[in-house]
Amino acid sequence: MAEKSGFVPNVFQALAHRPDEFRAFFAYHDALMEREGGLTKAEREMIVVATSGLNQCQYCVVAHGAILRIRAKNALIADQVAVNWRKADLTPRERAMLTYAEKVALNAQRIGEPDRQALTEAGFTEDEIWDIGAIAGFFGMSNRLVNAADIRPNDAFYMLGRG
Amino acid sequence: MAEKSGFVPNVFQALAHRPDEFRAFFAYHDALMEREGGLTKAEREMIVVATSGLNQCQYCVVAHGAILRIRAKNALIADQVAVNWRKADLTPRERAMLTYAEKVALNAQRIGEPDRQALTEAGFTEDEIWDIGAIAGFFGMSNRLVNAADIRPNDAFYMLGRG
Amino acid sequence: MAEKSGFVPNVFQALAHRPDEFRAFFAYHDALMEREGGLTKAEREMIVVATSGLNQCQYCVVAHGAILRIRAKNALIADQVAVNWRKADLTPRERAMLTYAEKVALNAQRIGEPDRQALTEAGFTEDEIWDIGAIAGFFGMSNRLVNAADIRPNDAFYMLGRG
Amino acid sequence: MAEKSGFVPNVFQALAHRPDEFRAFFAYHDALMEREGGLTKAEREMIVVATSGLNQCQYCVVAHGAILRIRAKNALIADQVAVNWRKADLTPRERAMLTYAEKVALNAQRIGEPDRQALTEAGFTEDEIWDIGAIAGFFGMSNRLVNAADIRPNDAFYMLGRG
Amino acid sequence: MAEKSGFVPNVFQALAHRPDEFRAFFAYHDALMEREGGLTKAEREMIVVATSGLNQCQYCVVAHGAILRIRAKNALIADQVAVNWRKADLTPRERAMLTYAEKVALNAQRIGEPDRQALTEAGFTEDEIWDIGAIAGFFGMSNRLVNAADIRPNDAFYMLGRG
Amino acid sequence: MAEKSGFVPNVFQALAHRPDEFRAFFAYHDALMEREGGLTKAEREMIVVATSGLNQCQYCVVAHGAILRIRAKNALIADQVAVNWRKADLTPRERAMLTYAEKVALNAQRIGEPDRQALTEAGFTEDEIWDIGAIAGFFGMSNRLVNAADIRPNDAFYMLGRG
Numbered sequence: 001m002a003e004k005s006g007f008v009p010n011v012f013q014a015l016a017h018r019p020d021e022f023r024a025f026f027a028y029h030d031a032l033m034e035r036e037g038g039l040t041k042a043e044r045e046m047i048v049v050a051t052s053g054l055n056q057c058q059y060c061v062v063a064h065g066a067i068l069r070i071r072a073k074n075a076l077i078a079d080q081v082a083v084n085w086r087k088a089d090l091t092p093r094e095r096a097m098l099t100y101a102e103k104v105a106l107n108a109q110r111i112g113e114p115d116r117q118a119l120t121e122a123g124f125t126e127d128e129i130w131d132i133g134a135i136a137g138f139f140g141m142s143n144r145l146v147n148a149a150d151i152r153p154n155d156a157f158y159m160l161g162r163g
Numbered sequence: 164m165a166e167k168s169g170f171v172p173n174v175f176q177a178l179a180h181r182p183d184e185f186r187a188f189f190a191y192h193d194a195l196m197e198r199e200g201g202l203t204k205a206e207r208e209m210i211v212v213a214t215s216g217l218n219q220c221q222y223c224v225v226a227h228g229a230i231l232r233i234r235a236k237n238a239l240i241a242d243q244v245a246v247n248w249r250k251a252d253l254t255p256r257e258r259a260m261l262t263y264a265e266k267v268a269l270n271a272q273r274i275g276e277p278d279r280q281a282l283t284e285a286g287f288t289e290d291e292i293w294d295i296g297a298i299a300g301f302f303g304m305s306n307r308l309v310n311a312a313d314i315r316p317n318d319a320f321y322m323l324g325r326g
Numbered sequence: 327m328a329e330k331s332g333f334v335p336n337v338f339q340a341l342a343h344r345p346d347e348f349r350a351f352f353a354y355h356d357a358l359m360e361r362e363g364g365l366t367k368a369e370r371e372m373i374v375v376a377t378s379g380l381n382q383c384q385y386c387v388v389a390h391g392a393i394l395r396i397r398a399k400n401a402l403i404a405d406q407v408a409v410n411w412r413k414a415d416l417t418p419r420e421r422a423m424l425t426y427a428e429k430v431a432l433n434a435q436r437i438g439e440p441d442r443q444a445l446t447e448a449g450f451t452e453d454e455i456w457d458i459g460a461i462a463g464f465f466g467m468s469n470r471l472v473n474a475a476d477i478r479p480n481d482a483f484y485m486l487g488r489g
Numbered sequence: 490m491a492e493k494s495g496f497v498p499n500v501f502q503a504l505a506h507r508p509d510e511f512r513a514f515f516a517y518h519d520a521l522m523e524r525e526g527g528l529t530k531a532e533r534e535m536i537v538v539a540t541s542g543l544n545q546c547q548y549c550v551v552a553h554g555a556i557l558r559i560r561a562k563n564a565l566i567a568d569q570v571a572v573n574w575r576k577a578d579l580t581p582r583e584r585a586m587l588t589y590a591e592k593v594a595l596n597a598q599r600i601g602e603p604d605r606q607a608l609t610e611a612g613f614t615e616d617e618i619w620d621i622g623a624i625a626g627f628f629g630m631s632n633r634l635v636n637a638a639d640i641r642p643n644d645a646f647y648m649l650g651r652g
Numbered sequence: 653m654a655e656k657s658g659f660v661p662n663v664f665q666a667l668a669h670r671p672d673e674f675r676a677f678f679a680y681h682d683a684l685m686e687r688e689g690g691l692t693k694a695e696r697e698m699i700v701v702a703t704s705g706l707n708q709c710q711y712c713v714v715a716h717g718a719i720l721r722i723r724a725k726n727a728l729i730a731d732q733v734a735v736n737w738r739k740a741d742l743t744p745r746e747r748a749m750l751t752y753a754e755k756v757a758l759n760a761q762r763i764g765e766p767d768r769q770a771l772t773e774a775g776f777t778e779d780e781i782w783d784i785g786a787i788a789g790f791f792g793m794s795n796r797l798v799n800a801a802d803i804r805p806n807d808a809f810y811m812l813g814r815g
Numbered sequence: 816m817a818e819k820s821g822f823v824p825n826v827f828q829a830l831a832h833r834p835d836e837f838r839a840f841f842a843y844h845d846a847l848m849e850r851e852g853g854l855t856k857a858e859r860e861m862i863v864v865a866t867s868g869l870n871q872c873q874y875c876v877v878a879h880g881a882i883l884r885i886r887a888k889n890a891l892i893a894d895q896v897a898v899n900w901r902k903a904d905l906t907p908r909e910r911a912m913l914t915y916a917e918k919v920a921l922n923a924q925r926i927g928e929p930d931r932q933a934l935t936e937a938g939f940t941e942d943e944i945w946d947i948g949a950i951a952g953f954f955g956m957s958n959r960l961v962n963a964a965d966i967r968p969n970d971a972f973y974m975l976g977r978g
Binding site: 670672673675676677679680682683684687707708709756757760761763764782785786788789790792793794795796797799800801802 | 833835836838839840842843845846847850870871872919920923924926927945948949951952953955956957958959960962963964965
């Protein structure tokens with residue numbers, strides 16, 4: 001996506017001095033975010049933006065906010081979800097998804113059967129439940145890495161998908 | 164290490180249904196934990212046990228506690244660090260390392276130049292500072308994944324390295 | 327500002343059924359945000375956006391984010407400050423200002439002389455220190471009011487000042 | 490009330506150097522606390538004392554504790570509510586009211602329809618629900634202002650309504 | 653003290669069904685609060701009131717607030733300390749004492765040598781440092797016991813020592 | 816138990832300089848932990864290990880972890896419960912017990928009738944409910960005392976009961 005937009009996301013440069021980590025990071029990212037089947041691409045980006053907002057990760061909110069706007073074809077949703085997903089224009093399915101993703105991000109040690117049961121009742125398959133947890137987990141890493149290393153978003157991300 | 168001990172760690176089986184994630188997870192893990200140079204192997208495991216204790220991740224504390232005991236050749240250190248690293252038998256270097264790792268685990272959004280400066284003053288290179296942040300970040304993911312999916316440690320881990 | 331843009335901010339409508347509170351709210355708002363002297367207009371909006379981000383107030387981040395972009399003549403600063411002001415492009419003066427504003431927003435009960443002393447050392451007058459505390463306090467109210475009453479930002483705010 | 494008691498509350502003096510804010514503050518305060526209809530005067534003061542206790546605001550607990558004792562004609566209720574309203578002598582209606590007020594004070598970003606629904610079921614009108622949120626919000630500001638500026642209660646407040 | 657006032661504190665009745673615990677509780681209480689030497693009696697009660705306020709223990713704040721007023725010969729100090737000791741009329745020695753007591757109450761796992769060093773610099777002996785920690789610890793138990801069992805203060809406590 | 820193992824637990828030595836507190840501490844401890852009837856000995860130790868883990872008390876986790884292993888005749892249970900009791904091999908009765916114990920340890924001020932009701936429904940008597948609260952309360956003290964005074968577990972505890 002960035003390629004099409006003609007710039008290299010800063011996180012690529014920030015990880016370039018560590019080729020093995022670079023390869024593993026993007027292989028993992030793509031395995032979760034580009035995988036066939038399961039959650040829609042927009043749903044996955046929504047998990048990223050919501051949890052990255054809770055973790056106060058500027059890079060991930062700005063970069064993945066852009067991708068969410070494009071994938072959801074909605075110019076407003078990323079800012080809504082980043083600040084407070086409870087006040088965003090969401091379907092009941094999306095609310096169930098972000099309730100679980102928030103708990104993985106902030107309180108994973110207390111997750112139990114009732115949390116997964118609530119997702120099943122909202123229509124999620126076991127495979128999709130894994131996706132939500134794995135994406136919230138991966139950005140639990142990514143947010144920490146970016147905040148610890150002071151990686152900043154490219155200016156080009158801010159306006160993508162707004163118009 | 165588990166191989167030598169003759170059992171397959173449960174996290175392998177838990178990730179097996181997702182081959183791409185499996186490969187990326189272990190490639191990332193090995194890139195951080197088995198990398199030549201930088202932190203000692205025992206220091207890396209100490210970061211894992213300390214942050215996994217703070218994140219209340221039973222699998223990671225038990226499994227990596229075993230590896231820490233072996234790598235540090237110290238039967239007591241893992242239990243000490245898992246419960247409260249501030250009360251463990253540590254060198255000033257190790258305390259500086261875990262102070263930073265704890266902030267990555269619990270409060271990465273507030274990390275700034277003074278935090279990295281404290282590590283430089285304690286003798287850590289830039290490369291080692293990256294290692295600490297990256298390991299604490301990776302287990303920020305791993306702890307969440309394991310807690311969300313209820314992955315439990317193999318019984319065989321509990322006694323490894325205890326004497 | 328909204329007038330010039332040709333729309334009525336939703337908070338006006340939300341407060342309209344309470345004329346006395348409406349008048350007091352906007353009199354207070356203007357006394358703090360439009361007052362002559364002291365902090366610049368951009369600095370005041372920066373306090374609003376930073377503390378409203380911490381309080382997860384979608385309305386205030388989106389609406390005052392727009393005003394901050396216009397007043398600071400900077401299309402990127404609002405998104406940066408809303409997600410994590412520590413990672414934003416700020417001067418040392420602005421960092422001192424937001425350090426204090428954050429403490430008023432999240433931990434006012436622990437404020438003491440050293441907090442105000444740090445502002446004096448950063449060049450703030452007593453009058454400006456009052457402004458920071460009063461603005462962070464006022465939006466401590468406004469954020470709660472808006473979140474409790476589910477007041478949503480007008481769509482028109484999202485794109486204002488983005489270039 | 491203070492007038493009748495023959496002293497000027499310190500908050501008047503503390504705000505006097507800011508005439509516009511002074512006028513707006515007291516206009517807002519009176520619009521919420523002296524308004525005809527809706528919650529009883531004692532209920533309003535109970536919200537103030539409970540949330541000011543949670544925010545550790547000495548001025549508001551001591552000053553409004555005095556008013557609560559007088560309005561509720563109960564010499565003990567203010568100290569009970571200030572320390573822990575869950576352990577105070579309250580009606581189910583008052584418990585529902587303070588459950589919501591506490592959430593506005595501490596966790597407004599998570600308020601949603603079920604919170605308001607619980608108040609409706611406890612017999613509160615929409616108008617009264619607004620009152621609770623608005624009062625808890627206003628003292629969210631007032632508590633922060635007072636704590637940031639180190640405003641202390643007049644000695645005369647401590648004994649009012651105790652005997 | 654209660655004896656002289658002619659009533660039996662409710663905590664006596666609440667513990668009476670457990671004679672062994674009753675005896676141990678009051679033996680421990682007296683060993684800490686009535687011990688010869690070390691902190692003054694008023695200082696000890698100040699620790700109780702401050703930490704019990706932080707733990708939101710109504711019984712302990714009301715009952716020991718009364719004793720603090722009497723022992724400190726100060727009708728206002730207990731209410732000040734219970735709500736927010738940082739805003740109370742305290743000496744630098746008392747502030748150092750309550751800084752440590754607060755950390756024992758809320759964050760004991762992070763206490764280290766620098767915390768005790770600060771007390772030494774404020775003039776406290778090792779014996780007195782133990783007292784502060786032991787009293788804050790004992791009321792860490794007492795506050796939890798009382799809150800779990802819903803033990804309420806006698807009405808007679810509220811007015812004791814108020815003038 | 817330690818006697819049989821031929822060593823004196825460090826907490827004995829740490830309290831020895833305060834004979835009155837020493838006697839009261841162990842009288843209280845034995846009244847709760849050795850009392851006839853009510854909870855089993857293993858259940859009591861499980862409460863200690865779970866709450867001491869939450870309070871990050873190394874001494875209590877290591878020492879009482881040993882006793883729990885012996886009393887429960889289970890070499891793995893202590894490490895499981897210390898890190899995250901939600902992920903341990905527990906019966907529904909034990910989960911109900913630790914849910915309440917955790918609330919006493921971390922959030923006693925919010926305990927109310929529904930919390931005790933849940934225990935009654937899980938089959939606990941009033942007497943046993945008192946036990947759970949009293950044990951969690953006592954170790955709320957003990958954990959703080961030990962952390963404040965840097966009391967470390969004897970090396971001999973680590974291997975007891977491991978098989």
